Amino acid sequence: xxxxxxxxxxxxxxxxxxxxxxxxxxxxxxxxxxxxxxxxxxxxxxxxxxxxxxxxxxxxxxxxxxxxxxxxxxxxxxxxxxxxxxxxxxxxxxxxxxx
Amino acid sequence: xxxxxxxxxxxxxxxxxxxxxxxxxxxxxxxxxxxxxxxxxxxxxxxxxxxxxxxxxxxxxxxxxxxxxxxxxxxxxxxxxxxxxxxxxxxxxxxxxxxxxxxxxxxxxxxxxxxxxxxxxxxxxxxxxxxxxxxxxxxxxxxxxxxxxxxxxxxxxxxxxxxx
Numbered sequence: 001x002x003x004x005x006x007x008x009x010x011x012x013x014x015x016x017x018x019x020x021x022x023x024x025x026x027x028x029x030x031x032x033x034x035x036x037x038x039x040x041x042x043x044x045x046x047x048x049x050x051x052x053x054x055x056x057x058x059x060x061x062x063x064x065x066x067x068x069x070x071x072x073x074x075x076x077x078x079x080x081x082x083x084x085x086x087x088x089x090x091x092x093x094x095x096x097x098x099x
Numbered sequence: 100x101x102x103x104x105x106x107x108x109x110x111x112x113x114x115x116x117x118x119x120x121x122x123x124x125x126x127x128x129x130x131x132x133x134x135x136x137x138x139x140x141x142x143x144x145x146x147x148x149x150x151x152x153x154x155x156x157x158x159x160x161x162x163x164x165x166x167x168x169x170x171x172x173x174x175x176x177x178x179x180x181x182x183x184x185x186x187x188x189x190x191x192x193x194x195x196x197x198x199x200x201x202x203x204x205x206x207x208x209x210x211x212x213x214x215x216x217x218x219x220x221x222x223x224x225x226x227x228x229x230x231x232x233x234x235x236x237x238x239x240x241x242x243x244x245x246x247x248x249x250x251x252x253x254x255x256x257x258x259x260x261x262x263x
Contacts, residue, residue, distance in 0.1 A: 001100070001103055001104060001107065001147075001217065001218045002213075002215055002216065002217055002218065003213045003216045003217070003218055004209055004210070004213045004214070004215070004216070005107060005111075006107075006144065006148065006218075007209050007213065008206065008209060009111045009114065009115075009144070011202060011205040011206060011209065012115055012118075012202065013114065013115070013118055013137070014201075014205070015198040015199075015201050015202040015205075016115070016118040016119060016121075016122055016198065017118070017122075018194070018197060018198055018201060019122055019194040019195065019197065019198040020121065020122035020194075022188070022191070022193060022194035022197055022198075023122065023187050023188055023191035023193075023194040024122070024186060024187060024188070024191075025185070025186060025187055025188045026127065026183075026185075026186045028127060028169065028172050028173055028176065029122075029127065029130055029186060031169070031172075032121055032130055032131065032134050032169065033121070033122060035134065035138075035161075035165070036118055036121065036122075036134075036137060039137065039138065039141045039161075042141065042145075042153070042157075043141060043144055043145075043148075046144075046145055046148040046150045046153060047148060047218075049148070049150070049225070050148045050149055050150075050218055050219070051216075051218055051219065053219065055225050055229045055230055055232075055233045056233065057150075058150050058152065058153055058225060058230045058233070059230060059233045059234055059238050061145075061150070061153045062152075062153060062156060062230070062234070063238075063241060063242075063245055065153075065156055065157065065160050065161070066160075066245050066248075066249060067245070067248065068161075068165070069160055069164060069165060069249070069252075070248055070249050070251075070252035071252075072165050072168050072169070073168065073252050073253065073255075073256045074252050074255050074256055074259070076168055076169070076171070076172040076256070077255065077256035077257075077259035077260045078259060079172055079176060080172070080175055080176065080259070080260045081259050081260065083175070083176040084262075089176050090185070092188070
């Protein structure tokens, strides 16, 4: 197996995730695209861990999974709050801070 | 080696197709289910990379917990269960050149840096014991910080979502 096949898979997933963050208007779907990005980073870390024969990448991958879980919890809390105030979770309607 | 390569390509194609469906489908619940396919595929790739503990954690945390959170978020915000044509920005086509340019830059960098370097074939798999020795040894301080992050996230989510 080549190193590059894993790195390319991660790069493709990262770009799809970036496209999702740009194209989506629904806040829940933007959070899902962020999960795609975080997973691609995890694949990269584990590929490099195997390439270098070290365990550090595994530790970082576990930490990233924990941070992603925290991010989803807070993110969905924010989405619920936005929904309660706006009756909509379209991020286009959040324009109070526009100058 | 051949079996691993076949497994890699089958899972990789499945993951890319499912990821494309996540960002293009017009149904929030379908997007969540396609995301399950991507996450399960990622866990398969972790096993191919000899990281069985991370793979199992991925299944437990992502597919078990995070997806439930997403489905609850969908339910509580009363997103339309079913077809919804109002999920994308009006300028969503702008995302395509952004993603393509980024992919080109990353692909060029990857080919130049790694070319056709092969992964080493090692028979000593990284065991869960070595991972835990790392977490509770040199990486203990980040582990503590992470537990505070989780605590803060739990309290923050409760404070944000509470009705008062």
